[in-house]
Amino acid sequence: MKTFLDENFLLTNDTAVHLFHNIAKDLPIIDYHCHLSPKEIYENIQFNNITEAWLYGDHYKWRMMRANGITEDKVTGQASDYDRFAAWASTLPMAIGNPLYHWSHMELQRFFDVKELINEKNAPVIWEKVNAKLAEGNLRARDLITMSKVTVICTTDDPTDSLEYHIKIKELPDFDTQVLPSFRPDKALEINRATFRPWIAQLEQASGIAIRSYDDLLNALENRAEFFASVGCKVSDHALDYVPYAAAPKEEVAQIFQSALEGQAVSLDDEKKYKAFTLLFLGGVYKKLDWAMQYHINASRNNNGKAFRELGPDTGYDSINDSSVASALTGLLSSLALAESLPRTILYSLNPRDNEILGTLMGSFQGEGIPGKIQLGAAWWFNDTKDGMLQQMKTLGNVGLLGRFVGMLTDSRSFLSYTRHEYFRRLLCNMIGEWVEQGEFPNDEELLKQLVEGISYNNAKQYFSF
Numbered sequence: 001m002k003t004f005l006d007e008n009f010l011l012t013n014d015t016a017v018h019l020f021h022n023i024a025k026d027l028p029i030i031d032y033h034c035h036l037s038p039k040e041i042y043e044n045i046q047f048n049n050i051t052e053a054w055l056y057g058d059h060y061k062w063r064m065m066r067a068n069g070i071t072e073d074k075v076t077g078q079a080s081d082y083d084r085f086a087a088w089a090s091t092l093p094m095a096i097g098n099p100l101y102h103w104s105h106m107e108l109q110r111f112f113d114v115k116e117l118i119n120e121k122n123a124p125v126i127w128e129k130v131n132a133k134l135a136e137g138n139l140r141a142r143d144l145i146t147m148s149k150v151t152v153i154c155t156t157d158d159p160t161d162s163l164e165y166h167i168k169i170k171e172l173p174d175f176d177t178q179v180l181p182s183f184r185p186d187k188a189l190e191i192n193r194a195t196f197r198p199w200i201a202q203l204e205q206a207s208g209i210a211i212r213s214y215d216d217l218l219n220a221l222e223n224r225a226e227f228f229a230s231v232g233c234k235v236s237d238h239a240l241d242y243v244p245y246a247a248a249p250k251e252e253v254a255q256i257f258q259s260a261l262e263g264q265a266v267s268l269d270d271e272k273k274y275k276a277f278t279l280l281f282l283g284g285v286y287k288k289l290d291w292a293m294q295y296h297i298n299a300s301r302n303n304n305g306k307a308f309r310e311l312g313p314d315t316g317y318d319s320i321n322d323s324s325v326a327s328a329l330t331g332l333l334s335s336l337a338l339a340e341s342l343p344r345t346i347l348y349s350l351n352p353r354d355n356e357i358l359g360t361l362m363g364s365f366q367g368e369g370i371p372g373k374i375q376l377g378a379a380w381w382f383n384d385t386k387d388g389m390l391q392q393m394k395t396l397g398n399v400g401l402l403g404r405f406v407g408m409l410t411d412s413r414s415f416l417s418y419t420r421h422e423y424f425r426r427l428l429c430n431m432i433g434e435w436v437e438q439g440e441f442p443n444d445e446e447l448l449k450q451l452v453e454g455i456s457y458n459n460a461k462q463y464f465s466f
Contacts, residue, residue: 004105004117005102005106005109006337007021008429009102009426010386010423010427011426011429011430011433012250012430012433012434013241013430013433013434014437015432015433015434015436015437015443015448016426016429016432016433016434017432017433018433019432019433019448019452020425020426020429020430021427023429023448023449023452023453024425024426024428024429024452024453024456025422025425026128026149026206027149027425027453027456027457028149028150028457029033029148029149029150029151029153029421029457030150030151030152030407030417030457030460030461030464030466031150031152031154031409031410031418031421032152032154032155032235032406032409032460032464033154033156033182033235033237033294033409033411034154034155034156034409034410034411034412034413034417035155035156035411035412035413036153036155036412036413037155038155038157038163038165038166038169038179038181039165040043040141041066041142041145041153041165041169041179042165042168042169042172043141043371044140044141044142044143045140045141046134046137046139046140046141047134047139047140048081048131048134048428049081049082049085049127049130049131049134050085050126050130050131050134051081051082051084051085052081053134053414053415053416054085054088054104054107054414054416055084055085055088057272057314057413058101058413058414059314059315059316060316061088061091061100062075062076062315062316063316064091064092064094064095064098064100065087065088065091066316068090068091068094070087070090070091074087075087075316076311076462082127085127085378086120086123086127088118089118089120089122089123089126090119090120090123092118092119093119093120094335098385098395099384099385099386102386102423103417103419103420103423104118105117105118105367106419106422106423107416107417107419108126108130108417110422111133111139111147111416112129112130112133112139113133113145114126114129114130114133115143115205116129130147130154133305136298141415141445142175142177144416144418145150145177145415145418146175146176146177147422148418149240150177150418151176151177151178151466152177152178152180152233152464152466153177153178153179153180154180154181154182154235155179155180155181156182156184156237157180157181157183157184157228158184158185158187159183159184159185159188159203159206159221159224159225159228160177160199160202160205160206160224161181161206162206163181163227163228163231166179166180166181166232167231168232170232173260178232178466180231180232180233180234180235181228181231181232181233182233182235182236182237182294183224183225183228183233183235183236183237183291184236184237184238184239185221185236185238185282186220186238186239187199187276188203188217188278189238189244189275189279191256191257191260191266191271191274191275191277192265192266192271196260197260197261197263197397198395200217200261203217203220203221203224204220206220206224207219207220207223207224209223210411211261211321212259213254213257214250214257214258215251215254216227216253217257218278218281221278221281221282221285222285225282225285225286225289226289228291229291232397232462233291233295234291234292234465234466235291235292235294235464236286236291236292236293236294237293237294237296238279238294238295238296238298239292239296240295240296240297240298241297241298241299241300241301241321241323241333242297242298242321242323242328242331243295243324243328244271244272244275244276244279244328245272245328245329245331245332246269246272246276246325247273247276247331247335248273248276248277252273253273253274253277253278256270256271256273256274257266257274260274276289276331276332276335276408279332280332280335280336280339280341281364282389283332283336283341283342283343284336284339284341285338286343287340287341287342287343290343290465291343291344292343292344292345292346292347292463292464293343293344293345293346294345294346294377295329295345295346295347295348296348296350296377297325297329297347297348297350297351297354298320298321298323298325298349298351298354299318299319299320299321299350299351299381300318300319300320300321300323301313301317301318302317302356303317303318303319304317307349310338319382320350320351320382320443321350321351321374322351322353325349325354325357325358325368326357326361328447329347329361330361330364332389333364333365334365335373335389337365342365344370344374344375344463345362345365345373345374345375345379346375346376346377346406347361347362347374347375347376348373348377348378348380349380350381350382350383351379352383352388352391352392353409355376355391355392355395356395356399357398358376359376359395359396359398362374362375362376362400363399363400371401371404371459371462371463372401372404372405372406372459372463375405375406375463376392376395376396376400376405378406378407378408378409378424379391379392380411381411384411386423386427389424389427390427393405393427393431395427402451402455403450403451403454403455404454404459405455406455406459406460406463406464407419407424407455407456407457407459407460408425408456409426421456425452425456428452428455428456429452432448432451432452436448
């Protein structure tokens with residue numbers, strides 16, 4: 001019987017052990033999509049206790065705690081930080097099969113050298129040990145990033161953001177990690193939400209462009225994209241809970257925008273026309289700026305109306321959507337290709353049934369001499385599990401080029417989440433090791449090294465031009 005979380009955790013064959021320990025383990029990390037706060041990075045925040053580092057803002061854990069019968073005061077409410085931590089410690093033993101069980105123990109071990117099992121009995125000693133480490137002052141935000149060998153972080157930023165903290169981080173004399181913005185114009189697309197008109201006012205202020213027409217909007221978005229590029233942005237991102245595509249002339253879309261600007265409700269068909277035309281315009285901007293474009297598809301957000309009213313978004317009440325993706329996504333990508341405006345693109349779906357659809361669809365749009373120009377994105381959110389990661393990689397191997405995959409990201413708000421890259425690399429090495437030992441792939445050291453280094457780090461560095 002293997003020991004829990006030993007040095008060969010998740011490595012079940014000799015080839016995997018070699019590939020991980022001698023090739024993958026010590027490679028640096030590129031985190032090309034996350035939700036870390038650039039302000040917290042610049043200010044180099046120090047956490048007062050493990051709850052601040054672990055539970056504040058982590059809706060992955062909040063969902064598990066609620067499922068374990070923990071009351072909301074100990075999840076997002078006013079309970080003490082110790083009581084919230086103890087509630088999480090009492091929950092985790094029930095999470096067998098959930099990656100949070102592995103990740104939580106890995107984070108304690110890698111960052112704090114705490115090896116106790118997380119449970120209600122051990123909660124007091126873990127609390128004391130971790131907090132004592134934090135109190136030493138050398139595990140601040142930037143220390144955790146440096147310890148994890150992170151070379152690039154791409155945060156997620158609204159077009160109206162001033163990017164002041166990204167600019168300040170560049171000027172830090174003792175911090176080598178690039179912290180770059182990502183352009184996330186979701187609020188520009190959501191014309192039926194209450195946030196739309198207030199956000200337009202913010203965009204006017206940020207861009208210096210009075211937005212009285214659809215052309216004004218497009219000019220303002222391009223203006224902000226160019227500003228983001230000047231601060232080092234190389235990536236855009238879109239949350240497409242469904243893929244919008246409906247062909248319409250610009251004049252019609254301009255009228256739809258005008259109606260929304262005047263506070264009128266817009267039909268779903270008109271919303272699709274507006275979103276599609278705007279996405280096509282933005283794709284052309286990204287192409288011109290030589291950015292990579294990311295589509296995050298098929299999330300169903302804020303399902304619990306009562307919880308949304310009380311707690312707001314991103315609090316653990318989302319799930320997988322089942323909207324159709326093939327036809328609409330083909331329309332978007334084909335239109336971009338016809339206009340010679342298709343940038344490098346990463347496609348993610350929260351619904352795992354879409355892996356084969358995306359994996360085959362993207363093969364229709366490869367080209368221009370760019371290795372892996374269109375990518376099947378890493379297993380995302382609810383798929384960010386052992387099975388989900390393996391399924392995503394095996395699907396890509398079945399229908400595309402796994403060797404060109406740009407690899408793992410954290411998609412996280414936590415500075416402790418970089419152990420997820422280790423988790424991913426262990427799974428990658430074990431999968432490849434199994435294929436080698438079963439005679440399905442040659443035991444060619446040079447080729448294996450190229451593949452593991454590429455998927456773990458080098459492919460992302462080349463793809464994004466970091």
